[in-house]
Amino acid sequence: xxxxxxxxxxxxxxxxxxxxxxxxxxxxxxxxxxxxxxxxxxxxxxxxxxxxxxxxxxxxxxxxxxxxxxxxxxxxxxxxxxxxxxxxxxxxxxxxxxxxxxxxxxxxxxxxxxxxxxxxxxxxxxxxxxxxxxxxxxxxxxxxxxxxxxxxxxxxxxxxxxxxxxxxxxxxxxxxxxxxxxxxxxxxxxxxxxxxxxxxxxxxxxxxxxxxxxxxxxxxxxxxxxxxxxxxxxxxxxxxxxxxxxxxxxxxxxxxxxxxxxxxxxxxxxxxxxxxxxxxxxxxx
Ligand code: GLN
Numbered sequence: 001x002x003x004x005x006x007x008x009x010x011x012x013x014x015x016x017x018x019x020x021x022x023x024x025x026x027x028x029x030x031x032x033x034x035x036x037x038x039x040x041x042x043x044x045x046x047x048x049x050x051x052x053x054x055x056x057x058x059x060x061x062x063x064x065x066x067x068x069x070x071x072x073x074x075x076x077x078x079x080x081x082x083x084x085x086x087x088x089x090x091x092x093x094x095x096x097x098x099x100x101x102x103x104x105x106x107x108x109x110x111x112x113x114x115x116x117x118x119x120x121x122x123x124x125x126x127x128x129x130x131x132x133x134x135x136x137x138x139x140x141x142x143x144x145x146x147x148x149x150x151x152x153x154x155x156x157x158x159x160x161x162x163x164x165x166x167x168x169x170x171x172x173x174x175x176x177x178x179x180x181x182x183x184x185x186x187x188x189x190x191x192x193x194x195x196x197x198x199x200x201x202x203x204x205x206x207x208x209x210x211x212x213x214x215x216x217x218x219x220x221x222x223x224x225x226x227x228x229x230x231x232x233x234x235x236x237x238x239x240x241x242x243x244x245x246x247x248x249x250x251x252x253x254x255x256x257x258x259x260x261x262x263x264x265x266x267x268x269x270x271x272x273x274x275x276x277x278x279x280x281x282x283x284x285x
Pocket of ligand 1: 094189190191192193201205213214215
């Protein structure tokens with residue numbers, strides 16, 4: 001069978017199984033297995049697949065049809081134009097999280113500026129590594145409680161040649177080992193889904209992604225509060241805090257920031273028009 005015919009069949013199969021972007025999904029699996037770029041895959045529709053390739057592709061399509069996220073099958077996810085390794089122990093980077101990176105870069109625009117940052121709850125490291133990639137003189141710490149996640153952060157830092165500027169550190173968000181007034185920027189996409197909102201989370205996410213990266217007590221606000229407290233202590237006066245949060249948490253997060261001494265926090269909306277990230281500056285002395 002030719003690759004083009006296989007992709008059409010696999011696409012229909014994935015569509016029936018309810019996978020999103022089924023045809024693209026089939027193509028990504030084929031690219032991955034056959035070692036082709038997107039363009040090569042598009043141009044290779046007449047390539048004959050042998051029976052071993054078909055069996056191997058079928059196995060990947062089966063996994064996706066059974067609900068396993070594409071990023072877990074390929075082991076990769078694109079974020080901010082960069083390729084990240086992901087595993088079931090790390091949250092899969094979400095497109096809406098790019099807002100956090102965009103906002104930090106917009107507010108700290110000097111391409112040659114030097115700066116120290118921390119990414120609290122780094123997961124695969126995508127936020128801190130994207131920032132360091134765009135700002136060659138920034139240095140940062142990528143904190144996470146999960147040793148498995150930090151292994152992935154380190155692997156990504158090495159692949160992106162950023163291991164000398166972004167250091168993975170195993171740490172609890174509720175007691176992070178950050179020196180007082182030592183940072184210019186704190187970013188975090190902590191767990192923020194309220195346990196009571198479980199029914200709003202997609203079945204596929206619940207089944208395959210780490211619940212420790214998703215759920216937070218106190219209505220989803222416990223980790224956002226801890227990150228705010230950590231930022232209050234570790235930021236220099238005038239330093240910037242940027243937090244991702246749920247679309248209904250903007251007001252509550254602005255409240256947390258005000259209580260912690262951040263002046264006039266602002267919330268930004270993601271491309272879907274939902275409140276997604278709140279920023280504040282620590283009051284200057
Ligand atoms: N945005 C994620 C989701 O929809 C939640 C991520 C998080 O809690 N940080 O599943």
